[in-house]
Amino acid sequence: MRTAYSVETVRTAERELMARLPEGALMQRAAAGLAAACAEVLGRVAGRVYGSRVVLLVGSGDNGGDALYAGARLARRGAGVTAVLLTPERAHSGGLGALRRAGGSVAAAGAGEGLIERADLVVDGIVGIGGKGGLRAEAVPLAAAARRSRAAVVAVDLPSGVDADTGEVRGEAVRADLTVTFGTHKPGLLIDPAREYAGSVRLVDIGLSLPDDAAELEALQHADVARLLPVPGVESDKYRRGVVGVAAGSARYPGAAVLAVSGALRGGAGAVRYVGPAGDAVIARFPETLVSDLGPKRAGRVQAWVVGPGAGDDAATVAEVLAAQVPVLIDADGLRLADAGAVRARTAPTLMTPHAGEAAALLGVSREEVEGARLASVRELAGRYGAAVLLKGSTTLVAGPGGGPVRVNATGTSWLATAGSGDVLSGLVGSLLAAGLSVVDAGSAGAYVHGLAGRFAAEGAPVGAHDVADAVPGAWRDVRGVG
Ligand SMILES: NC(=O)C1=CN([C@@H]2O[C@H](COP(=O)(O)OP(=O)(O)OC[C@H]3O[C@@H](n4cnc5c(N)ncnc54)[C@H](O)[C@@H]3O)[C@@H](O)[C@H]2O)[C@@H](O)CC1
Numbered sequence: 028m029r030t031a032y033s034v035e036t037v038r039t040a041e042r043e044l045m046a047r048l049p050e051g052a053l054m055q056r057a058a059a060g061l062a063a064a065c066a067e068v069l070g071r072v073a074g075r076v077y078g079s080r081v082v083l084l085v086g087s088g089d090n091g092g093d094a095l096y097a098g099a100r101l102a103r104r105g106a107g108v109t110a111v112l113l114t115p116e117r118a119h120s121g122g123l124g125a126l127r128r129a130g131g132s133v134a135a136a137g138a139g140e141g142l143i144e145r146a147d148l149v150v151d152g153i154v155g156i157g158g159k160g161g162l163r164a165e166a167v168p169l170a171a172a173a174r175r176s177r178a179a180v181v182a183v184d185l186p187s188g189v190d191a192d193t194g195e196v197r198g199e200a201v202r203a204d205l206t207v208t209f210g211t212h213k214p215g216l217l218i219d220p221a222r223e224y225a226g227s228v229r230l231v232d233i234g235l236s237l238p239d240d241a242a243e244l245e246a247l248q249h250a251d252v253a254r255l256l257p258v259p260g261v262e263s264d265k266y267r268r269g270v271v272g273v274a275a276g277s278a279r280y281p282g283a284a285v286l287a288v289s290g291a292l293r294g295g296a297g298a299v300r301y302v303g304p305a306g307d308a309v310i311a312r313f314p315e316t317l318v319s320d321l322g323p324k325r326a327g328r329v330q331a332w333v334v335g336p337g338a339g340d341d342a343a344t345v346a347e348v349l350a351a352q353v354p355v356l357i358d359a360d361g362l363r364l365a366d367a368g369a370v371r372a373r374t375a376p377t378l379m380t381p382h383a384g385e386a387a388a389l390l391g392v393s394r395e396e397v398e399g400a401r402l403a404s405v406r407e408l409a410g411r412y413g414a415a416v417l418l419k420g421s422t423t424l425v426a427g428p429g430g431g432p433v434r435v436n437a438t439g440t441s442w443l444a445t446a447g448s449g450d451v452l453s454g455l456v457g458s459l460l461a462a463g464l465s466v467v468d469a470g471s472a473g474a475y476v477h478g479l480a481g482r483f484a485a486e487g488a489p490v491g492a493h494d495v496a497d498a499v500p501g502a503w504r505d506v507r508g509v510g
C-alpha cells in the first residue's frame with residue numbers, strides 16, 4: 028500500500044525526528060537522495076554528471092536548501108551548477124555556502140531564463156510543503172522557461188505551485204519530469220491535476236515514522252488488490268460466491284445493461300441476475316445471465332445490486348433497489364434518479380459512482396470545480412449522502428461514508444474515457460460487493476482491475492468498452508500473479 032500524509036502530519040513527524048538528530052541531518056538525507064536521483068537523470072539526458080549544466084531554482088525556504096545542498100553534491104562531481112535565487116536575501120545560508128565551496132555559482136532571477144535554456148537539468152526548489160497558492164509572479168517566467176527548455180526538470184518534494192494537501196493547482200505551477208519527495212507521498216502527488224505536474228515520483232526515505240491511522244490517502248498496489256480479490260474455495264457454490272443483481276438498461280439504452288452485465292460476470296460473483304427491459308439483448312450476448320422481468324423485489328436472491336446504467340427515467344426501479352437490505356451501487360442515471368433522503372436512510376452499505384459531471388450535478392457546482400478539487404468533492408459527496416463515493420477520472424478516488432483515508436487509483440488510462448466503460452466498472456464493482464467486499468474495498472479494487480484492463484485492452488490504441496470487459500480476466504490474473 029502506498030500512503031500519503033497531510034502537511035500537518037508530516038510537520039509533526041519531522042519535528043519529532045529532528046529533535047533526536049543532529050541539526051541539519053534531515054536536510055542532508057533529503058539532499059543526498061535528491062542528488063542521487065539528479066545524477067541518474069543527468070546520466071540519461073547528458074550522458075554523465077561531469078561537465079553537465081545544472082540550474083537550481085531556489086526559493087526562500089528549506090525546499091531551496093535541499094536544492095542547494097544537492098547542487099553542491101553535483102558540483103563536487105564536476106557538474107556546472109548555477110543557483111538562481113528568487114529572494115537572494117532569504118536563500119538558505121548553509122546550502123548557499125556549501126554550493127559555493129563546491130564550486131557552484133549564483134545568479135539573480137533575471138538571468139534565469141537564459142540559463143534554463145542552455146541547461147541539461149533544472150532543479151525546482153522554489154517552494155515545497157510550505158507553499159500556499161500558485162507560483163508567485165517572479166517564479167512564473169522561470170517555470171515557463173523550464174517547460175520550453177529541453178532540460179529535464181526535477182522537482183524537490185513537490186512541483187512548486189501545486190497544493191500539497193489537495194492536488195489543486197491554482198494558477199501557474201512547475202511541470203516536472205520527476206519529483207523526488209521526502210519521507211512520505213503528499214496527497215497532491217497522487218491526485219490530479221497536481222499529479223500530472225509531478226511526472227514520475229520517487230520517494231526518499233529520511234527516517235520519518237508516520238502513524239498508520241493518520242493517512243489522508245491510500246493507493247492500493249498489486250499485492251493489496253490480490254489479497255482483496257475473491258477466490259472460490261472447494262466448498263463454494265454460486266450462492267456462496269455471491270449473486271449480483273443488475274438493474275440497468277432501457278429500451279433506449281439496452282447496451283448499458285449488456286456492458287454492466289459483462290463487468291459483473293468478470294467480478295467474482297457466482298451468478299449475475301439481470302432485471303430490466305433489455306433481457307433479450309443481455310441473454311443474446313451472455314446466456315449465463317439469470318434474467319427476470321419481475322422487478323428487483325421479486326427477482327430472487329441477490330447479495331448486492333447495481334442500479335442505474337442506462338436506466339433512462341425509471342425512478343421506480345431505483346427506489347425499489349434502494350429499499351433492498353443489501354449493498355447497492357448507484358451509477359449513471361441512477362445518481363440523478365435516486366432520492367437523497369432514501370440514500371441517506373439506508374442501513375446497508377451504499378456506493379455511488381459518479382464521474383466529474385455527475386458529481387458536479389449532485390453538488391450543484393460546475394464540472395471544472397469538481398475536476399479542480401477532486402479530493403474535497405469526493406469527501407463532500409460522501410458526507411452529504413452518508414454513502415461511499417467513487418469519483419471516476421484519471422485518478423479515481425474512493426471515499427468511505429465515515430471519513431478515513433481516501434483510496435486513490437492510478438491504474439487507469441485516458442483510453443478508458445470511452446462510452447460504456449463506466450457501465451463495465453459498475454458491474455465489476457457490484458460483483459465484488461456481492462462477493463462480500465466492503466464498499467471501499469470493492470470500489471478501489473474494482474477501479475484498479477478495471478484500469479489495468481483498460482491498459483491491457485488499449486496498448487496505446489482506441490478501444491471499446493466491451494474490449495475492456497474482455498480484458499478484465501487478464502488483469503485479474505496479472506494482479507494475482509497467475510497464468
Ligand atoms: N522540515 C524538515 O524536516 C525537512 C524539510 N525538507 C524540505 O523543506 C521543505 C519545507 O520547507 P519550508 O517549511 O521552509 O517551506 P518551503 O521551502 O516549502 O517554502 C516556504 C517559503 O516559501 C515561500 N512561499 C510560500 N508560498 C509560495 C509560493 N506560492 N511561491 C513562492 N514562494 C512561496 C514562503 O514565503 C516561505 O518563505 C520541504 O518541502 C522539503 O523540501 C527536507 O529538507 C527534509 C526535512
Ligand SMILES: [K+]
Pocket residue numbers: 090151152153154155182183184185186187
Ligand atoms: K519544489
